[in-house]
Amino acid sequence: QKEVEQNSGPLSVPEGAIASLNCTYSDRVSQSFFWYRQYSGKSPELIMSIYSNGDKEDGRFTAQLNKASQYVSLLIRDSQPSDSATYLCAVGSGNTGKLIFGQGTTLQVKP
């Protein structure tokens, strides 16, 4: 079992729809959770961080965390073609600072 699992996709949604990206992790003591966006040929860009159960909203992005289910998700409202990218879920390993990344989910937003 991989430590951080994501569906590789591609996930295709029409412009203006809500995109839902999911991630599960295996380490129960994980304390920090991050979503990175990576455009093709570019490096990962941090877009959301979440540390406690519940929802965290930032503009069109909402991160959701459920530690009991070891599940973290990212919702993108009013999806735009510019949101088309690979979204990487990263989980902090205890308090070491080490991030474990999933393989990423490719999102395609079609006009």
Add this chain to the structure above:
Amino acid sequence: EAGVVQSPRYKIIEKKQPVAFWCNPISGHNTLYWYRQNLGQGPELLIRYENEEAVDDSQLPKDRFSAERLKGVDSTLKIQPAELGDSAVYLCASSFQAGISYNEQFFGPGTRLTVL
């Protein structure tokens, strides 16, 4: 505020040749990370520095890879000799602090290495 700086952006070498990558972190960030990202995969940590000390190098292939961060600021990652399987993107990241739960890591543009 300037981001993480890396050079070169691209490097093509023949197998068995040496190669080096350079990284300058965000000003004030004490922790520096080197990651390797293979095509279609997420980044994987190679080594983490807190100031000038390498505190996690468990994933660094020490027979051919070496790294240094002599003054606790910029860092160099070296491969000697390079193998075909080393072709990947080498990413440098930095954070204000590590060892706590809330460390946000910011990535540089990466160096795309191709070994022929």
